[in-house]
Amino acid sequence: MCGICGYISKKNITEEQLREMNDTMYHRGPDDSGAEIYPASDGYQVGFAQRRLSILDLSMLGHQPMHSGNKRISVVYNGEIYNFQELKKELADYPFRSNCDTEVIIAAYLKWGISCIERFNGMFAIALYDRETEDIYLVRDRIGKKPLYYWYEDCNLVFASELKPIMKCPGFHGQIAQGVLSRYLFQQYINAPESIYKNVYKLEPGAVLQFRKGQIKTWKYWDVREVYAKAQANPVGSYEEAKGQLKELLKKAVACRMIADVPLGSFLSGGYDSSLVTAIAQEHSAEPVKTFSIGFHEEKYNEAKYAKAVAEYLGTNHTELYIDEQDMFDLVESIPAYYDEPFADSSQIATMMVSKLAREHVTVALSGDGGDEFFCGYNIYENVAQAQKLDVLGGLVHGVCSLPGFKQAHMEDRLPFKVRVIAGNREKESKTQFGAGNYIVKAKAMVGALPAGETALPIHYLIESQYGVKKWQVRRMLLDMDTYLPGDILCKVDRASMKYSLESRCPILDTDVMEFSYRILHQYKFAGGDKKHILKDIAYDYIPRELLDRPKVGFGVPLDKWLRGPLRDRLLDYSSYDYLKNQNIFDAGYVSDMIQTYVATGDAGPATGANYSKLSWSFFVFQQWYEKYNRN
Numbered sequence: 001m002c003g004i005c006g007y008i009s010k011k012n013i014t015e016e017q018l019r020e021m022n023d024t025m026y027h028r029g030p031d032d033s034g035a036e037i038y039p040a041s042d043g044y045q046v047g048f049a050q051r052r053l054s055i056l057d058l059s060m061l062g063h064q065p066m067h068s069g070n071k072r073i074s075v076v077y078n079g080e081i082y083n084f085q086e087l088k089k090e091l092a093d094y095p096f097r098s099n100c101d102t103e104v105i106i107a108a109y110l111k112w113g114i115s116c117i118e119r120f121n122g123m124f125a126i127a128l129y130d131r132e133t134e135d136i137y138l139v140r141d142r143i144g145k146k147p148l149y150y151w152y153e154d155c156n157l158v159f160a161s162e163l164k165p166i167m168k169c170p171g172f173h174g175q176i177a178q179g180v181l182s183r184y185l186f187q188q189y190i191n192a193p194e195s196i197y198k199n200v201y202k203l204e205p206g207a208v209l210q211f212r213k214g215q216i217k218t219w220k221y222w223d224v225r226e227v228y229a230k231a232q233a234n235p236v237g238s239y240e241e242a243k244g245q246l247k248e249l250l251k252k253a254v255a256c257r258m259i260a261d262v263p264l265g266s267f268l269s270g271g272y273d274s275s276l277v278t279a280i281a282q283e284h285s286a287e288p289v290k291t292f293s294i295g296f297h298e299e300k301y302n303e304a305k306y307a308k309a310v311a312e313y314l315g316t317n318h319t320e321l322y323i324d325e326q327d328m329f330d331l332v333e334s335i336p337a338y339y340d341e342p343f344a345d346s347s348q349i350a351t352m353m354v355s356k357l358a359r360e361h362v363t364v365a366l367s368g369d370g371g372d373e374f375f376c377g378y379n380i381y382e383n384v385a386q387a388q389k390l391d392v393l394g395g396l397v398h399g400v401c402s403l404p405g406f407k408q409a410h411m412e413d414r415l416p417f418k419v420r421v422i423a424g425n426r427e428k429e430s431k432t433q434f435g436a437g438n439y440i441v442k443a444k445a446m447v448g449a450l451p452a453g454e455t456a457l458p459i460h461y462l463i464e465s466q467y468g469v470k471k472w473q474v475r476r477m478l479l480d481m482d483t484y485l486p487g488d489i490l491c492k493v494d495r496a497s498m499k500y501s502l503e504s505r506c507p508i509l510d511t512d513v514m515e516f517s518y519r520i521l522h523q524y525k526f527a528g529g530d531k532k533h534i535l536k537d538i539a540y541d542y543i544p545r546e547l548l549d550r551p552k553v554g555f556g557v558p559l560d561k562w563l564r565g566p567l568r569d570r571l572l573d574y575s576s577y578d579y580l581k582n583q584n585i586f587d588a589g590y591v592s593d594m595i596q597t598y599v600a601t602g603d604a605g606p607a608t609g610a611n612y613s614k615l616s617w618s619f620f621v622f623q624q625w626y627e628k629y630n631r632n
Contacts, residue, residue, distance in 0.1 A: 009045060011171055014037075015037050025161060027338070028498045030051070036074075049076065055262055061098035062098055064076050064077065073129070074129045075102060078125045078146050082122045087119060117221060121256075125141070125148040137211075138209040139209075142511060144490055149162065150201055151200045155214030163196075163197070174630060176196060179454045181447045183457045186618075187488075188614070190202075192205065192486065206222030207220050224481045228518045231516075245516060263361065264363070267504075268316070270304075272548055273508065275548060292354055294322070306550065313543060352499055355499065369485075374481070376531050384472045388471075391425070401415075430462055446586055446615070463479070464479060559613040559614070
């Protein structure tokens with residue numbers, strides 16, 4: 001696990017400046033660093049740099065940038081190629097000097113070209129320079145576990161694992177892309193390919209970027225829609241066959257993620273996914289696996305006792321940390337330092353806390369991420385199934401309320417909240433993304449007039465028809481794999497874990513597991529209303545049902561309490577008319593009035609949909625980020 005950055009540019013960027021860019025990511029790789037500059041044709045220079053967190057081959061043979069023996073290829077890379085030992089056998093004619101996966105990337109490229117990435121099973125962000133063709137390639141793993149940003153302007157390319165190195169690059173002007181803000185305020189994250197800055201992008205999951213002679217082109221080597229469609233043409237025949245094959249793939253995925261030359265452990269919440277991953281890890285370990293969980297003193301929110309019970313049953317070496325609201329609040333100030341673009345999923349705070357706990361004992365931690373998206377675990381999937389059944393009725397209600405007399409009387413506004421949501425869900429490209437319409441109205445209204453030539457992104461992702469799936473539940477799962485999983489969940493875990501130089505590995509997001517999940521009939525995942533049925537069934541093979549079957553409670557950050565309490569003055573300062581007018585990003589009058597009203601009245605309760613702490617928190621996090629990076 002590391003951080004990488006670099007450029008191909010006609011600007012004079014010195015090695016010292018490249019090192020300064022690289023060192024903004026010290027937390028991603030405290031063990032070693034490298035920065036080199038190479039001449040190229042047409043006045044270009046290539047700079048490659050990396051901060052290293054040593055996991056495999058801890059010797060200097062794993063130092064990056066790494067080069068092929070003939071110096072044709074140079075690579076900087078962040079991540080893990082879990083099948084690198086298998087690939088190494090196929091590349092036996094290459095004179096390997098190390099036992100690390102970085103060198104396998106070089107050998108694979110020399111033998112197979114850039115298509116070699118289709119053979120890699122892992123999480124990775126790769127930058128590769130081929131001196132013979134003078135191509136620069138940027139590559140991101142299939143599901144977007146590892147981040148990769150790039151700034152492309154005036155035929156120059158700068159890339160990095162985080163935004164901070166790009167911000168530090170000489171000549172970077174940092175114009176905010178105001179067209180993304182309404183979507184950010186509503187979704188609480190910025191999905192690829194957009195970023196918070198103009199001309200700066202996230203390379204999409206499963207994508208390649210090629211830079212050649214000042215021009216770039218990108219393409220997808222792995223696409224959720226295409227892989228799902230292909231897999232559906234070859235479904236697994238029976239439930240027992242599906243369960244048996246999935247179990248074996250999960251065991252293989254966990255086993256290969258336990259290969260490390262540093263201490264390894266597992267996050268354990270006591271839920272199905274983390275418990276299953278931990279159980280399989282314990283099966284493959286000669287000694288008790290180190291497990292970690294956090295607990296809350298508020299009994300109704302505390303799940304640590306369930307994690308402890310699972311740990312005792314499995315015989316792990318378990319460590320738990322009980323935290324309170326103040327412990328979480330103390331981390332608010334660090335959010336913009338490590339989430340260096342606005343990111344407002346407040347569960348980031350608890351994720352940082354468990355990562356800090358784990359890093360005190362291990363360098364690598366397994367997690368259960370991906371189980372909900374690939375096996376139908378979220379509550380929203382139940383809601384989506386119900387909404388599809390009521391869609392025709394909702395259309396009739398909407399039609400009646402649209403008649404002149406009813407429309408003038410605002411009849412739709414008088415309907416119960418849930419009825420309004422179903423009736424108002426008329427956009428064909430976002431059928432599974434229904435919700436409170438007033439949130440959308442407010443998110444749009446909060447952003448001021450956009451600069452000339454800039455357009456606002458739609459709040460929802462208007463791409464659902466591309467999946468070609470009639471069942472809304474499946475469509476929403478695929479959409480989440482393209483958006484929420486990489487843009488929110490994996491971003492959250494990457495930044496939270498790397499804040500403490502901890503590598504997080506996700507066996508459920510193994511290539512073979514993901515692709516096999518697409519072959520499993522949906523009724524095996526959502527069986528008679530039982531979410532994640534097949535995954536739960538495998539978990540029961542390891543852990544008694546009574547230790548796992550319970551309603552999931554979780555612990556939500558008390559945003560309303562914080563924003564109208566200890567953060568109140570700062571929120572009001574950030575939303576004052578004069579501040580906003582000077583900032584010239586938000587609609588000063590609208591936002592100032594909205595925040596003052598919210599601070600005075602608070603959330604109105606879930607039945608009305610008028611819960612504005614979420615929008616206010618998104619706004620607060622943006623302003624906190626703006627203060628750190630853009631004020632001057």
